[in-house]
Amino acid sequence: MRLFWEITKTSYQRYLSYRAATIAGLITNFFFGILRAAILIALYGTRKEVAGISLQGAITYAALTQSIIGYLSLFGWVDLMNTVYTGQIANDLLKPMSYFRFWLAQDLGRAGVNFVFRGMIVILGYSLIFDLVWPQSISQWIALTLALILSWLLSFSWRFITNLAAFWTPNAYGISRFFFIFSWFFSGFLMPLRYFPDWVVKLSYLTPFPHMLNTVVEIYLNLVQGPDLIMALLYQLIWIAVLITSGQLILRSGVRRLVILGG
Amino acid sequence: MVFALNIYRRLLGAQVRGQMQYRASFFFEFFGAILITLFEYASLALVFDRFGSLQGWSLGEVAFLYGLSEISFGVMNLLFGGFDPGTFGIEIRRGTFDQYLLRPINITLQVLSSRFVLRRIGKIGVGLGIFITALNMTSIHWNIAKIIYLPMVVLGITFFFGSLFMVGSTITFWTVESIEVINIFTYGGSFMISHPMHIYPNWLRRIFTYVIPAAFLNYYPALYFLDKPDPFNLPAAASFAAPLAGIIFIFISTAFWLFGIQHYQSTGT
Numbered sequence: 001m002r003l004f005w006e007i008t009k010t011s012y013q014r015y016l017s018y019r020a021a022t023i024a025g026l027i028t029n030f031f032f033g034i035l036r037a038a039i040l041i042a043l044y045g046t047r048k049e050v051a052g053i054s055l056q057g058a059i060t061y062a063a064l065t066q067s068i069i070g071y072l073s074l075f076g077w078v079d080l081m082n083t084v085y086t087g088q089i090a091n092d093l094l095k096p097m098s099y100f101r102f103w104l105a106q107d108l109g110r111a112g113v114n115f116v117f118r119g120m121i122v123i124l125g126y127s128l129i130f131d132l133v134w135p136q137s138i139s140q141w142i143a144l145t146l147a148l149i150l151s152w153l154l155s156f157s158w159r160f161i162t163n164l165a166a167f168w169t170p171n172a173y174g175i176s177r178f179f180f181i182f183s184w185f186f187s188g189f190l191m192p193l194r195y196f197p198d199w200v201v202k203l204s205y206l207t208p209f210p211h212m213l214n215t216v217v218e219i220y221l222n223l224v225q226g227p228d229l230i231m232a233l234l235y236q237l238i239w240i241a242v243l244i245t246s247g248q249l250i251l252r253s254g255v256r257r258l259v260i261l262g263g
Numbered sequence: 264m265v266f267a268l269n270i271y272r273r274l275l276g277a278q279v280r281g282q283m284q285y286r287a288s289f290f291f292e293f294f295g296a297i298l299i300t301l302f303e304y305a306s307l308a309l310v311f312d313r314f315g316s317l318q319g320w321s322l323g324e325v326a327f328l329y330g331l332s333e334i335s336f337g338v339m340n341l342l343f344g345g346f347d348p349g350t351f352g353i354e355i356r357r358g359t360f361d362q363y364l365l366r367p368i369n370i371t372l373q374v375l376s377s378r379f380v381l382r383r384i385g386k387i388g389v390g391l392g393i394f395i396t397a398l399n400m401t402s403i404h405w406n407i408a409k410i411i412y413l414p415m416v417v418l419g420i421t422f423f424f425g426s427l428f429m430v431g432s433t434i435t436f437w438t439v440e441s442i443e444v445i446n447i448f449t450y451g452g453s454f455m456i457s458h459p460m461h462i463y464p465n466w467l468r469r470i471f472t473y474v475i476p477a478a479f480l481n482y483y484p485a486l487y488f489l490d491k492p493d494p495f496n497l498p499a500a501a502s503f504a505a506p507l508a509g510i511i512f513i514f515i516s517t518a519f520w521l522f523g524i525q526h527y528q529s530t531g532t
Contacts, residue, residue: 024443031447034467035455042318042462043310050313171285174292174382181299190306195313 003097004105011109022117025070029122033066037130051194057221060133061192063126064220065213068148070114072155072212074189076180079106080163081172090260099251100160100244107156133221140222143229147216150236155212157243158183164247167254182207188214194223208239267372274376282381289382296385300333304393318462323400325458328485330394332457335420337387339428342421344378348431348445355435361529370524371517374432403488415506416484420456422509423480424449426516433516433523439530448475456481461494479504 015022040058048054053061069075080103083089095102126132135141162179165172184190186209193201193214204210215232218224224232282289304326311322345351351374354360363373403409431445452475460468460482472478479501486493487502 020440021443024446027444028447028451031451032454034464035451035458038463038467039307039317039458042458043314045314045316045318047314169285169287171288174285174288174290174295178291178295178298181295181302184299185302185306190303191310195310197309197312200309 004101007102007105008108008112011106012112013109015110015113016117022113025114025118026121029066029070029118030125033062033122033126034129036066037062051192052223053192053194053221054133056131057133058192059130060221061217063123063130063132064217065189067119067122067126068115068151068213068216069189070118071111071148072152073107073110073114073159074155074180074183074187074212076177077159078163078173078176079103080160081166081176084163084166084258085170087260089258093255100247103160104156107159108152111152111156135220136222140219143233144216144219146233147219147236150233150240151212151216154208154236154240154243157240157247158208158212161243161247161250164250164254167258183209183212186210187212188217192217194218208243211236211239267369270368271372271376274373275379278376278379279381292382293385296382297389300386300389300393304329304333304389317459320459321400323397324485324489324491326393326397327401327489328459328481329457330390330392330397331416331485332420332453332481333390333393334387335390335417336424336453337383337390338417339421339424341379341383341387343375343425343428344380344383345374345376346425346428346432347378348428348435348442348449350378351432352435352440352442356439356530358530360527364527371520401489404490409488412484412503413488416481419505419507419509420480422513423477424453426509426512427452429513429516429520433520436523436527452477459485476504476508479508481505 037059040062041055044050044055044058050058083092092102093099123132135144162176163172165175169175186204186207188204188210193204193210196204204214211232215224215236219229219232307325307329308322311317317325340347351360363370363377366373427445427449431442431449434442434445452471455463455471456477460471460478463471468478483493483497483502484505485491493501
């Protein structure tokens with residue numbers, strides 16, 4: 001476990017040093033959040049509440065999604081894939097820890113930097129411009145914290161699988177982007193899932209994506225409570241188990257056919 | 264000129280063949296480009312019923328903006344792909360830009376033909392589809408002037424964003440690192456003009472009207488095509504500024520680009 005935290009720490013410091021990228025990400029999040037909030041405000045018009053979400057809640061949704069998108073890295077992540085193509089993976093596979101945990105530790109560092117320096121700054125920044133909704137009770141804060149941790153774990157298990165495509169083809173960037181695009185829509189990043197017609201919501205919940213983002217949104221906005229909340233967290237856990245297991249199976253068959261070119 | 268066109272055609276042909284080599288990858292990239300545009304639009308279209316209008320604009324009217332913006336940005340991305348600041352910055356950093364300087368062919372032509380990404384045709388196709396649904400949902404009173412003006416609007420938007428790509432790339436001559444903030448104006452600008460400008464906060468709309476003339480590219484022409492009144496009471500000529508804005512921007516950015524080449528210093532890698 002010490003090795004795990006050491007890798008996380010090194011990775012955290014490495015991502016901390018990418019200042020220009022962090023600032024660029026911040027500005028982009030701010031800008032797109034304002035556009036998305038403006039669209040939602042225009043859609044609401046004089047309505048106070050739509051599909052259980054108040055106008056203030058909708059604006060908070062725009063701020064919240066922009067602030068955790070970097071933390072979850074839902075826009076795409078090809079770090080693992082890159083090491084397959086550079087050959088770095090040969091060293092990584094020899095490390096005295098499981099390949100999944102090695103990357104999990106690194107991603108925790110990346111997520112940490114993004115959570116603190118993008119997530120918190122973005123949402124605090126928005127709270128200066130807009131009147132945002134905040135969680136109301138200790139239990140809601142605890143549920144939110146749990147949901148945030150689980151959604152990172154889930155998003156990582158998913159990203160891990162998409163990157164394994166690099167074991168099979170010499171150019172898997174298109175394939176991974178293709179899969180990421182589904183996550184933007186079905187996770188509720190483009191619009192809160194509640195606004196959509198029933199069939200779209202049902203379709204979304206056949207995939208793991210709503211559990212990566214929409215669950216966090218719904219808990220934050222206090223749209224799920226009591227037994228539903230417990231179920232929401234449970235679903236996150238189930239999907240994590242499913243994706244980690246599939247990831248391990250795919251990795252096992254991938255490593256067997258991996259050819260590392262010297263260079 | 265004939266020589267230049269011939270070279271352009273050949274370089275493009277080589278790239279198309281190159282991209283078709285990895286069939287599976289091309290397939291995923293092509294359908295990915297289609298899906299992303301489709302999902303973005305669908306996320307608005309599917310919830311529209313619940314809300315009824317976007318501050319006075321119907322779905323068909325918004326789709327008009329959306330379609331035009333997607334088509335034009337797609338065409339721009341296809342033609343000006345070599346000037347994409349993200350990838351151009353990598354060429355500067357790696358020093359591969361130096362290769363262009365050694366060849367006996369116009370540098371701008373080489374950059375223009377250095378990244379012809381075929382998958383973007385998918386995005387243009389979806390844009391056309393959205394535009395056609397917009398025509399079905401609205402009843403535009405077409406006349407000769409409108410028919411002639413429509414392609415000029417597409418040209419204006421294409422040139423405008425192309426010039427932003429050129430400026431973004433030229434800046435990397437000095438910064439070496441690609442400056443990601445330019446994405447706000449390119450990708451952000453295209454997302455912004457896909458929606459009516461009157462929904463944005465005043466300060467933001469003013470910046471994108473008077474500092475960066477994005478409002479004239481799509482919103483004001485759309486007011487003319489859809490026969491809608493201008494809520495900000497600008498002169499009627501505002502609806503016809505799109506091609507002019509595009510041409511002025513492309514002239515300025517070309518001048519800046521040529522100036523940049525003159526002052527280029529290789530990173531030496």
